[in-house]
Amino acid sequence: MYKALTVYLLFCASLALAQPAADTLFVRDAVKNTIGFYTTSIQGQTSLYNGSQYREPNRSNNDQHPFFENDDWVTGTVTYDGQYYEDVPLLYDITSDKVVTENYYNADQIVLVWEKLDAFTIGDEAFLKLSHKTLPKAGFYHVLYDGETKVVARRQKVIREKISGQSIDIEFDPRYRYFIFKNGAYFPVKSKASMLKVLEDEKPALRQFISKNKLHFKFMREEALRRVAAHYDTLKKQP
Incomplete structure (x- = not known):
């Protein structure tokens, strides 16, 4: 709670x-x-x-x-x-x-x-x-x-x-x-493609992250959305 x-x-x-x-x-x-x-x-x-x-x-x-x-x-x-x-x-x-x-x-x-x-x-x-x-x-x-x-x-x-x-x-x-x-x-x-379009300024790094962590948007969409968004924020904080 x-x-x-x-x-x-x-x-x-x-x-x-x-x-x-x-x-x-x-x-x-x-x-x-x-x-x-x-x-x-x-x-x-x-x-x-x-x-x-x-x-x-x-x-x-x-x-x-x-x-x-x-x-x-x-x-x-x-x-x-x-x-x-x-x-x-x-x-x-x-x-x-x-x-x-x-x-x-x-x-x-x-x-x-x-x-x-x-x-x-x-x-x-x-x-x-x-x-x-x-x-x-x-x-x-x-x-x-x-x-x-x-x-x-x-x-x-x-x-x-x-x-x-x-x-x-x-x-x-x-x-x-x-x-x-x-x-x-x-x-x-709702898909990897639509998410990468929104976060396109970090697309190459996010593609690599998705592949490395085997994030399948069709079968684990919500977990994938959470983890990719969190990784995006991590990338944006890097100098």
Whole structure:
């Protein structure tokens, strides 16, 4: 949990140097509030329960669900309405970009108000609300790598219904998109070629690094994106 918080703090601080004015104000406020956070018990914190009741999409089997990674409560943190909360039970519905918590008093599932939620973690995974003209839409993005160069992922699932005999099977089809933040803009990436195009000023050295470490973007895309971005930052720091 503390690892994820550290990632979020570093991400916000460095992003503030490159974001446009409106985004910079958001990041500055988020950093200010988070650095000055206080630890509080979830019990009695009714400000988290002012959202609407959550209604989960229909399912046809227990193997398919609309959530990020897990369909059971995972303890996390939230930066919500200017305050920081720890030990919050969370689910992240990536079909609708809704973050859900459990009401301590009656076990209702409550959707955290989107406009009030700036960032959250689920386990050690950090998510930050981003809005930028070079991103496809405003929403929560998974922070995969946070250095001078950033790598973020947009996690989504598309609901699909298939007729099987006399029943309808409901599937949740994952759709993940990846972006590199460099020189004040986000660039979509999904392959070695697209990543090297964004980081072309160090292309020969990165090609060598990818080959030496046997990084296969098709089978280990997220690890490859993280490691190549980190190596790029190392190269840029060399005299």
